[in-house]
Amino acid sequence: MVMTPSDSHSVNRFLHFNTQRTEATPHVLHFRLKPLLVVFIALLLLFLYKPAQAAENTGEDNIARETLTRADRIRFPDEGFQVDVTITTTEPDTAEDVRTYRILSKGNSHTLVQTTAPAIDRGQILLMRDRDLWAFLPNLSQPIRLPLSQKLTGQVANGDLARANFTGDYNPKILRSEKINDESYQVLQLDAVDNSVTYRKVLFWVNAKNNRPYKAEFYALSGRLLKTGYYQEFLPLGGETRPTKLIIEDSLRRGRRSVLEYNNMVVRDLPDKIFTKDYLKKLSR
Known part of the structure; x- marks a missing residue:
C-alpha cells in the first residue's frame, strides 16, 4: 500500500492529537485526584477530631456534674433530714402572706411536706416518691395526684419544696464563667431529663472557689424566664454552712416575690413507712 501525501498528513495529525492527549493525561489525573485527596484528608481529620471532642465533652460533663453535686450538698444533706421552712410572699397592693412547712426528706426520692400554718391549712401533706407527687387533704378520703411544676404558694412550686435538689432531675453542662463582685462563678445549664420535673431548664450560678450556690434562673418549656432565685445568708444549719x-422573684410580674427561710434543720434517720400513702391517710385526718 502506497501512502499518499494526503494520507501522510492525516497520520501526522492523528499522531500529534494523541501525543497531546497523552501529555495532558497526568494533568487531568492530578486535577481529578486533588478533590479526592482533600475529601480523604477532611474525613481523616474528622475521624481524629471526634474522639478528641468526645473526650473533651466528657471531661466537661464530669466537671459540671461534680459541681452540681457539691452545690446540692451545700443546700441540703445527702442523708435523711428534717427542716422547717417559712415562706413569706409579697405582691403589690396585697397583704403579706406567711405560711410555714415542715419537710422530712430521705435522699432526693422520698419527701414529705407538712403544712403547719396557717391553722386553716394545717394537716395538708404533700408526699413525693421519686417524681410522683400526691396531696393529702383532711377533708378528702383519697390523695390527689399533682405535678411538681404546679404552684404551691406565691412564687413557689410544689417541686421547690418536695424535690429541691437538681442532681438527678437535670443534665448539667458548663455554659460559661462569670465574674460577679470580684468572685468567679461557673454558670451551669441544667436541662430537664424529662417532662415530669419542675422546670424545663435552669441556669445555675455556682461559686467556682467554694461551690456555694449564688443564683438560679428557672425557665418554662417555651424558653421563657419564669423566675429568678437568690441564695443568701449562709449560716450553720444541719451541721454545715x-x-x-x-428569695424567688417573679420575672413576668414585677414586684411579686417569695422569701423562703430555713430553720431547725436536723439530720435524722427516717423510716420508710412515713413515706407511704396508707400512713399519710391516717396522719392527715
Whole structure:
C-alpha cells in the first residue's frame, strides 16, 4: 500500500492529537485526584477530631456534674433530714402572706411536706416518691395526684419544696464563667431529663472557689424566664454552712416575690413507712 501525501498528513495529525492527549493525561489525573485527596484528608481529620471532642465533652460533663453535686450538698444533706421552712410572699397592693412547712426528706426520692400554718391549712401533706407527687387533704378520703411544676404558694412550686435538689432531675453542662463582685462563678445549664420535673431548664450560678450556690434562673418549656432565685445568708444549719434564705422573684410580674427561710434543720434517720400513702391517710385526718 502506497501512502499518499494526503494520507501522510492525516497520520501526522492523528499522531500529534494523541501525543497531546497523552501529555495532558497526568494533568487531568492530578486535577481529578486533588478533590479526592482533600475529601480523604477532611474525613481523616474528622475521624481524629471526634474522639478528641468526645473526650473533651466528657471531661466537661464530669466537671459540671461534680459541681452540681457539691452545690446540692451545700443546700441540703445527702442523708435523711428534717427542716422547717417559712415562706413569706409579697405582691403589690396585697397583704403579706406567711405560711410555714415542715419537710422530712430521705435522699432526693422520698419527701414529705407538712403544712403547719396557717391553722386553716394545717394537716395538708404533700408526699413525693421519686417524681410522683400526691396531696393529702383532711377533708378528702383519697390523695390527689399533682405535678411538681404546679404552684404551691406565691412564687413557689410544689417541686421547690418536695424535690429541691437538681442532681438527678437535670443534665448539667458548663455554659460559661462569670465574674460577679470580684468572685468567679461557673454558670451551669441544667436541662430537664424529662417532662415530669419542675422546670424545663435552669441556669445555675455556682461559686467556682467554694461551690456555694449564688443564683438560679428557672425557665418554662417555651424558653421563657419564669423566675429568678437568690441564695443568701449562709449560716450553720444541719451541721454545715448553708444558705438559710432563698428569695424567688417573679420575672413576668414585677414586684411579686417569695422569701423562703430555713430553720431547725436536723439530720435524722427516717423510716420508710412515713413515706407511704396508707400512713399519710391516717396522719392527715
